[in-house]
Amino acid sequence: MSGAASALRDTATRLDATDPLRHTRDLYLPSPGLVAYLDGNSLGRPLRATAERIADLVAGAWGTRLIRSWDEQWMDLPLRLGDRIGEVCLGAAPGQTVVGDSTTVMLYKLLRAAVAAAGPQRPEIVLDTENFPTDRYVAEGIAAETGAELVWLEPDPAKGVTPDLVAGALTGRTGVVLLSHVAYKSAWIADLPEITRLAHEAGALVLWDLCHSVGVVPSDLDAHAVDLAVGCTYKFLGGGPGAPAFGYVAAHHQERLRQPIQGWMGHAEPFVMGPGYAPGAGMRGFISGTPPVLGMVGIEDTVDLIESVGLDAVRDKAARLGRFVIESVDGLLGDHGVRVVSPLDDELRGGHVTLAHPRFREVYRVLWDRDVVPDFREPDGIRLGLSPLSTSYGEVAEALVMVDEVLRAG
Incomplete structure (x- = not known):
């Protein structure tokens, strides 16, 4: 040696x-x-x-209480668990974070809603060439679907997106800025507060991908007036393989943003099962399908541990x-x-x-x-x-x- x-x-x-x-x-x-x-x-x-919680779920809430567990605990799990992640890891007040879907689907829902809210006068999505493939691919698909225009930033791959780089791309046509808080390759921490401020100054919304920061790097979304955010739970939040994503929508945006995947669980009255869709109030309206309960059960243990230390x-x-x-x-x-x-x-x-x-x-x-x-x-x-x-x-x-x-x- x-x-x-x-x-x-x-x-x-x-x-x-x-x-x-x-x-x-x-x-x-x-x-x-x-x-x-x-x-x-x-x-x-x-x-x-x-491991113990999963075994308890199978034997108890699923195995013993069966369908009754939906009324007793599962229907509100996406909102309750979202609030816990928001409180401990995101600096987000209750009622702004929900858990469900994959990161790709949640990103699509929030970016598509943001593009629609920005309107035809602001058709540009600012994003970077070094971002995780899902973010780039989803944006490309939305651009093809809506006619939005992609404005590509080209940061140093060993570093990441800087405020100066973003400022140079912002115009009166910018509708949404889509960036990762922590770069998936280099681990560069973007200046979330300053970039968010610059985007707002230009009249644009910001959607932050927190996949590589949630649970390890504070983001303080409310304090920095972030509009939208998504992130996964199977990295630093310990949710396990295929655990669902979370989405954050600032409270003042929830009334005007309409996510595009209208499923029964996001309806204002899901069990009425009526002929037309009416979105639920607040973050309920950003839920689409049935929550992946088995994939959500492990997240809370890690969130509790992060809170304790x-x-x-x-x-x-x-x-x-x-x-x-x-x-x-x-x-x-x-x-x-x-x-x-x-x-x-x-x-x-x-x-x-x-x-x-x-x-x-x-x-x-x-x-x-x-x-x-x-x-x-x-x-x-x-x-x-x-x-x-x-x-x-x-x-x-x-x-x-x-x-x-x-x-x-x-």
Whole structure:
């Protein structure tokens, strides 16, 4: 073992021993044989409490109460759980957040509603070429459907969208600005308050994608007068594979925005089952179909955990984990030519760090075979997801040492 690897492991041991959130790692189900799991920003690990809650749901609310559980608890679950996410993770007052649908469907609903509200005098959607594919694809589909015009920003891929870049694209024709709060590749944190202010100054609405920030980076939607937001729950919120998305609509927009997927569960009187559609009041009107109860059951445990330790503490550990990775690259991986392609400034970086090297596509496959699980992002990036509640410095160190060993082995 090299001296650099030994020093890195020693540092990780010291940091784990003094980590204020070290106790939360024991709340997660163990993964026997796993050396390091660094893909929690794609799929979070399950809490022990979530496994128990799912079993209780099957045996109790579903198995015993059966259809009665809709009246007793499930009908209001999208709104109640939405309020919990809003309160703990989004800085949103009650009555503005709802859970349901996939991220793609929720994004379509809110973006389509925003385009309609902006009207034909403001046909432009401002978005960026580095955003997650779903956001770009949904916008392209809406443009084809409505005649909206796409205005593309081209940020530095290793960084992200800046206020200056957005300001240069805003005109009197801008209807909606669609951006991600944290970039899915680089982890760049966009200046949500300033970009929102600039868009409003230009008379446009803003729709923020919070998939890579919710539960790890505060967004304070109400305080910053955000119009609309969407996000997923299977990353830092621990909802599990296929867990539904959430949508946020500021209270003052709810009367004038009309989402396009008119399903029975969003009706003002769903059980009347009348001949025509009348949207429910508030966020009820942004629900479409039957809530995915099984996919929602695990979210609340993680939201409760975030509330118990404080979102600021989660954010602080995410920054410290990222700093640990960045400082380790020079000492351990610099001789290999490994590059950090995420922001070096802790204030500008979300909950992951992306490293790049020409051989990382093959290295990534070897890591998975050896039970070290990061993510790969084109063209040559290994993305280390640093979920603060479940990730130790020790497993991050083991992953970096493994990268060094694989590169040395050729």
